[in-house]
Amino acid sequence: MTLSGSAAAPASTTRRNDHPVLPRSSTLTALLTLAALTLVGCAGAETEPPATGEASGGHGAVDGAAELSEPPLALVTIDPDGAVRLLDLLDESEAKLGNVPAASRASSDGRYVFADAGGGISVIDSGRWTWDHVDHFHYYLAEPAMLGEVPGRGAAAVATTSSSTTGSTGVFFAGSGEAVLLDTAAMSEGELVERFRLEVDPHDGMVVPIGSYALVTQPEHGVAASVSVLDEDGMPQPGATAQCASAQGTVTTRVGAVIGCADGALLATVVDGAVEIERIPYPAGTTAPRATAFAGRDGRPTVAAPAGDHAIWLLDTRERTWTLLPVDRPIVQATAIDDEAQHVLALGADGRVLVIDGATGALLSQTEPLVAESLATDAGTPTLIADQQRAYLNAPAERVLYEIDFADAARISRTFATPTSPALFAETGR
Template sequence: MHRRTLAGLVGTVTGLTMAATTGCGSTAAAPADDGARSEKGHGAVEGAEEVGEPQLHLTTIDADGAVAQLDLVEGSSAKVGTIGAPSAVESDGRYLFATTAAGVEVVDSGVWTWDHGDHFHYYRGEPTLLGAIDGEGEARVATGPLSTAGSTGIFFRDSGEAVLLDNEALADGEARELFRLDAEPHDGLVAPFADGALVTVADGGEVTALSYRDADGDAVGEQIPCVEASGTITTRVGVVVGCADGAVLATETDGKADFERIAYPEGTTAPRATAFEGRKSRPTVAALSGKTGIWLLDTRERTWTHLDTGTPLRQVVAADDEDGHVLALDTTGRVRVYSAEGGKQLAATAPLVDPGDGGVDLVVDQERAYLNAPDEGVVHEIDYADRARIARTLETPTAPVFFTETGR
């Protein structure tokens, strides 16, 4: 297997810089037309068909592990197979990574988008189950921007094992580990970055820093301070990891890695961000701040914005579209739409779900939001730009205890 290397990283990793230094010269971590990312023909995989539009599906997993898909364009549905009973599910828009008694089981939806920066390629293949990544206890999964290149990180909290999966191998149907590292048990993460990953470093179970590891698992450069690291996401600009005092933003330019600290605004007393959500491959992401607040992190401008909604919230997602929509699921089961400019509420639905139900999730794409109601066996499709109108209520072939939109 060919792997692109981050040539000359040793000695080129810069120190942490403060958020005020915008215009740092870093380029986006989003997909670009380089040799490593074109090996698969811009996302092409043998046996898959390139098509002219995104193949959007809802992929669902019920409480017993039955996996199924609903085609959002054609309306057809199909059962994929059965995995172990899941306790958590993460997705990159193609694969679903389900934590089960077997470890992390991988579901390939068979539909994906290759983001080429200024245009996209869309593919459709057969959905399949790719087996399990061995591990014990709760798993934290972090994904990258592309499903046929780069990697996926898994951290098993109970054992302290840090695993990096090869996405190119996943695309060929093989769950191949690039590295597996042993550390002390802690609430950690493995955030895919460049040819390797940022892995949490703990002392006595408390996270103190991040270590950049190459594709072989070897430490490269100095550790990056990040006390109480929690939450990671890949944006159009780079890889974000939340820290007690703000966030670390990792970017790569011409084979050089740069780690910047984006500190919270001076004097803020708002609770920190511990998890980030946003529309895939956009620069701005959202995070809950306490019970009623929202943090918006603009990784392009290296700035934080705090919104106080006055409403108890359960989940927030940044659409980061032209109108700056921020979506939230509140504790009464309503989906609320806010403006990123000032936090004004623009619209709200009636109560749609019991937000106490396990697995209730809000997923956002360029035009729609999706909210699952597991007890009813449906997913609500919401046009958030049109007064949060319920566009469709979709019956899924298995109860959507866990779900995501795939083909993105």
């Protein structure tokens, strides 16, 4: 399936720290009279930063930002009361950025942090990002900012692209069934602008940006069952819908945008300004639980997801293949490094970080139980994040942040004590 079209003007604009001015809601379900989509295979052009469909003019620069010679990595933490702090990983300085409503979960695209309080999301700009130009990178540092709130009801699912200065960011509120597409370029200028806000029946849905379009889930009997392609005005594209039973989980890789389905995954790519979608089914005869939570190093084609608690799914979006890796102990999270050594990381249910060979499934190394107390309490959610060189893990109950050298026998390279519980966290600048 191939689509093309032009970008639409932003639907609304606000100044920093103001609530967004909402465009008039429309009912998406009533608009969608689309025919079934015939899925086709595609190679997926990868000569530019993938999955955004945006031109590379400006190389990710914005007014007021300084270009650096190395990535300005930082850890952004949110404590149970909503205090937001930033730890600079280069000089180890710490600064409090502000406060958000007490949040239950957070996500990030490597620059912005989206904190979900159940009644809307708070958007935090860390002021640090990397522009992937395929054969080289550009690194930027600007002043961090609390950008404000995007209102909504119920748990919010956030989907981002590989660019922090172009394209869009998708937010879906499960309680109200509101599908919101934010203008990422406007966020880079300190504004929250909604390209569209549409209503569907409430469900655990997604708005997944891809080029100048967005994929929006549609429910049947309260469960996401299909995906439709909309333009930036929120208008459905004729014939552009794909079945995706029990759609759950999304991630952007170097190749395109992934949405998990009961029978595998949908992969959406942008080729010559148009969207193409194909299905990547699970291997025939598999009985392993499906993937619902994808994670991997930014800018790489392979992502990982737990397959139940004793295996890991690897999805290679370049080769369009799944690989199942058995694990000899219960795990709660997994992420793919996709480096030459094919490292895969997992967080064990006992609080250890495991380094696994992605080709054989062999356990290469492991840490001591770093977050056993956190996993056994409700102090917060330990989250394992990895970049090219290191992995990071928050320990809410233990009140520390760990930096782990996964290539050096899972060595703990640094430990950062925190003044309060780092209940939620994200790595930015990558």
